[in-house]
Each structure stands twice: as C-alpha cells, then as structure tokens.
Amino acid sequence: MHNANWDNLRYVLAVADRGSLSAAAKTLGVNHATVLRRVAAFEEEHGGPVFEKTASGYRVLADRARVIEAAREVANAMVSVERLMDGARAPVRGVVRISSTDSLCQVVLPSFMARMQAALPELRLDYFSSNAHLDFARLQADIAVRPAERLPDELSGETNAQLTFRAYSAPSRPGGWVGMAGPLVRSAPAAWMAANVEPEAIAGGADSFVVLRELCRAGVGVAILPVYLGEGVPGLVARPELMADIRVPVWVASYTELRDVPRIRIVREHLLAHLAEQADLLGGR
Structure with a gap:
C-alpha cells in the first residue's frame, strides 16, 4: 500500500471512530474539507461509499463494516512498524516508563530509581502508579512490574521473585x-x-x-x-x-515487540536483579 492509500485510510478510520467529519478533523489536526476530500478519494478508489450520512453524523454502512475492521488491522500494523523502527534507533539513554501497583511504587521501587540514576544518569525512569493495567499497545508504558499468576498473551516477561x-x-x-x-x-x-x-x-x-x-x-x-x-x-x-x-509471582514484562529495545531490555534486566534482592521483603521473610 503506497503512502497516499495509507493516508486516506487513516482519514476513513478517524471518521469511523469519531462519527463525524469535524470530530475526525480535530483528532487529525486538519480542516473539515481535507477529511471530506480524503474520504471521497478512498471511496472513489475502492469502488463505492463507506459511510451513510445521517442527521447525527457519519455511520459505517453495514456491508462495509469489514472494511473498517481491516483498516484497524492495517493501522495497528503500521504502529508496530513505527514502534520497531524507533526502538532500533533508540540509544540507551532516554525515557523508560514503568507501570506498577501503588504499593510497589511506594515501597519497593523508589530505591530502584535511585540506583539507576547512579548507574545510568542519561536514562530517565517514569513511574505510573496504578492498580489498573495500562494499554501497552498505545505505548502508555514500556515495562510492567505486576504480581499475577500469568501474563496476558500480548506481554512477554520473566519472574524471579514472589x-x-x-x-x-x-x-x-x-x-x-x-x-x-x-x-x-x-x-x-x-x-x-x-x-x-x-x-x-x-x-x-x-x-x-x-x-x-x-x-x-x-x-x-x-x-x-x-x-x-x-x-x-x-x-x-x-x-x-x-x-x-x-x-504470587512478580513479573517484569514488556509488550512483546518492545522487549529487545536496548534501553527497555537493560531496565528490565536491572529490575529483575532488584526484585531478586528484595525477595525477603516481598516474601515476608
């Protein structure tokens, strides 16, 4: 798919998600006319309308629902490619975002940040303290430190502490x-x-x-x-x-496609070592 096709697909998906040209335009940072032109170009190139215009906005035609689902798959694939390319270029310095529970962030992980500042001063860690699982597919966090019996399929990780x-x-x-x-x-x-x-x-x-x-x-x-x-x-x-x-095992996990990004891999390895050192605290011994 060449760039013009991919760009038009982005506009179609934005309209499907937002339900109107104006909302899609706001999301994409363009004007209303640009969205209309891109959607029309996509429809012309692919043999017919995708949307029905109603009083409340734009609605995907029933027989085009599979087109939108395919568009989402393409969008996710493009995000994955961009993420992998960015990761391959990323230096060891930079930001690594760690999601963990509120209590682990307060009791177990502060000393880890202090250690990493001393060892790798060009690397910045940001903690996201939440008991809810963040959406890794949208890059809201790079690493999760979570107690769980098992990991979801989209994450890969290791555990060496309970x-x-x-x-x-x-x-x-x-x-x-x-x-x-x-x-x-x-x-x-x-x-x-x-x-x-x-x-x-x-x-x-x-x-x-x-x-x-x-x-x-x-x-x-x-x-x-x-x-x-x-x-x-x-x-x-x-x-x-x-x-x-x-x-319960304590996992150090990453989105599968990010696990070999250098700065993320290094932080993950150090986290595993830190948790092993904290085994008595975590285990109550």
Whole structure:
C-alpha cells in the first residue's frame, strides 16, 4: 500500500471512530474539507461509499463494516512498524516508563530509581502508579512490574521473585473483612475471598492495598495485604489462623515487540536483579 492509500485510510478510520467529519478533523489536526476530500478519494478508489450520512453524523454502512475492521488491522500494523523502527534507533539513554501497583511504587521501587540514576544518569525512569493495567499497545508504558499468576498473551516477561499476601487485623478488633474493589478484584487475594468469605461478612472495601491497610488499622475488619505493607506495622497483627499465605509471582514484562529495545531490555534486566534482592521483603521473610 503506497503512502497516499495509507493516508486516506487513516482519514476513513478517524471518521469511523469519531462519527463525524469535524470530530475526525480535530483528532487529525486538519480542516473539515481535507477529511471530506480524503474520504471521497478512498471511496472513489475502492469502488463505492463507506459511510451513510445521517442527521447525527457519519455511520459505517453495514456491508462495509469489514472494511473498517481491516483498516484497524492495517493501522495497528503500521504502529508496530513505527514502534520497531524507533526502538532500533533508540540509544540507551532516554525515557523508560514503568507501570506498577501503588504499593510497589511506594515501597519497593523508589530505591530502584535511585540506583539507576547512579548507574545510568542519561536514562530517565517514569513511574505510573496504578492498580489498573495500562494499554501497552498505545505505548502508555514500556515495562510492567505486576504480581499475577500469568501474563496476558500480548506481554512477554520473566519472574524471579514472589509476593506473599497475608491476613491482618487490628489487635483488639478483628471485625469482619474488608474486601477489594476496582482493579483489585482481579487479584489472587480477591479470588480467595470470593471462594472463602461470605459477602455479608465483608464490611467495606477499596481499590488500593494501601487504603485497605489503613481501614484494617482503624478496626474495620480483616484485610489481606502484601506482607511489605503489613509486617511490623504498628496497629496490625497477622492472622494466620484465618488464611494461609498466598504467594504470587512478580513479573517484569514488556509488550512483546518492545522487549529487545536496548534501553527497555537493560531496565528490565536491572529490575529483575532488584526484585531478586528484595525477595525477603516481598516474601515476608
């Protein structure tokens, strides 16, 4: 597909996604007439209309839906090519974006950034602290550091450390349980609770283990926490009689097509070494 065809396809896809010429124009940073001209050129070259114009905007014709799906595949392929080309040219210096959970970013990873600043001063690390998985296909992060039983298919990674989860409560008031909400419902502790704790025994919840710890300290109920948030913390006691420890691998992963970009590969290797050194903290030993 030569450049003119690819450019026209971009405009068609933008109209399909945004539903109008004006919205597509705004997204692409061009004027309304340019979008109209490019869409018309695509339709003329490929034998007929793609859209039906309605009172509310542009709608993809039913028999052209597969054209739009094919366009998305082409767009994703072009992004992959551009990403690979950029990665091949990238020097070791630059920015590497790391996504991890809020508690790992607060407790385990700060010392890693300090170490990397000393070892590779031209390399900058940005942390994205979130318990939700970021969209790697859109380059919102280069590396994920995540506790999980397994990785999704589009990511490749390694693990050399395990994170232990343990039940804790306030010393004098165990109460019921505090549960997990939002992205944490996908976690191993949430799966254990779903199988072993009746819903009426759950007094409340949160989407952050840091918040769950504070609810637990306040006496709301028993919380399942990463051991680095619970062990030795005033106002918390472990409750092994309520739940056996849960151990989950901690993965260092990248989008498959980015794993050999030099700066990303180097940071990933250093992260694995750092997590291995933090094995006692992560494992609760």
